Amino acid sequence: MKLKVKEIAVFGMLGAMMYASKVLMEVAPNIHLIGTFIIAETVVYRKKALYPIYVFVFLTGLLSGFATWWIPYLYIWAVLWGAAMLLPQKLSKRARPVIYMLLCGLHGLLYGTLYAPAQAILFGLDFKGMIAWIVAGLPFDAVHAAGNLAAGLLICPLISILKRAEKFTH
Numbered sequence: 001m002k003l004k005v006k007e008i009a010v011f012g013m014l015g016a017m018m019y020a021s022k023v024l025m026e027v028a029p030n031i032h033l034i035g036t037f038i039i040a041e042t043v044v045y046r047k048k049a050l051y052p053i054y055v056f057v058f059l060t061g062l063l064s065g066f067a068t069w070w071i072p073y074l075y076i077w078a079v080l081w082g083a084a085m086l087l088p089q090k091l092s093k094r095a096r097p098v099i100y101m102l103l104c105g106l107h108g109l110l111y112g113t114l115y116a117p118a119q120a121i122l123f124g125l126d127f128k129g130m131i132a133w134i135v136a137g138l139p140f141d142a143v144h145a146a147g148n149l150a151a152g153l154l155i156c157p158l159i160s161i162l163k164r165a166e167k168f169t170h
Contacts (some may be wrong), residue, residue, distance in 0.1 A: 072115045
């Protein structure tokens with residue numbers, strides 16, 4: 001996946017925008033636009049969407065600290081990218097917003113479950129401990145899912161903006 005200079009600049013800016021949106025929305029716990037960005041970028045840039053995703057991951061660690069909480073960031077956002085990659089590229093205009101919103105919401109709901117294996121390994125939890133950790137986090141995951149579902153309303157408009165910007169820069 002060789003990158004052009006323009007792509008390096010665009011992907012750097014998109015990763016920085018993802019990080020900035022996360023920081024700006026920290027006043028509302030578990031509510032953010034990261035899933036929105038990841039799905040939109042994956043629809044538009046496909047495999048290359050991994051670049052802005054990992055710019056975001058790196059910036060998060062660099063500016064918030066490379067601590068144990070950050071380790072799941074190395075895979076948790078790639079799971080959403082992979083799920084978005086598996087979606088058919090030719091969805092009907094009516095189905096697109098619903099499917100993208102549901103995927104975004106589902107990732108929020110499963111966030112604690114996806115996070116749990118790293119927690120278990122890092123903190124020596126057995127399987128029962130990991131399940132208890134997941135169950136204890138379900139209320140937070142429900143809020144996360146609701147926030148992601150609502151933020152998912154922005155996915156199709158963001159896809160349109162990214163596609164328009166791509167046409168403009170060619």
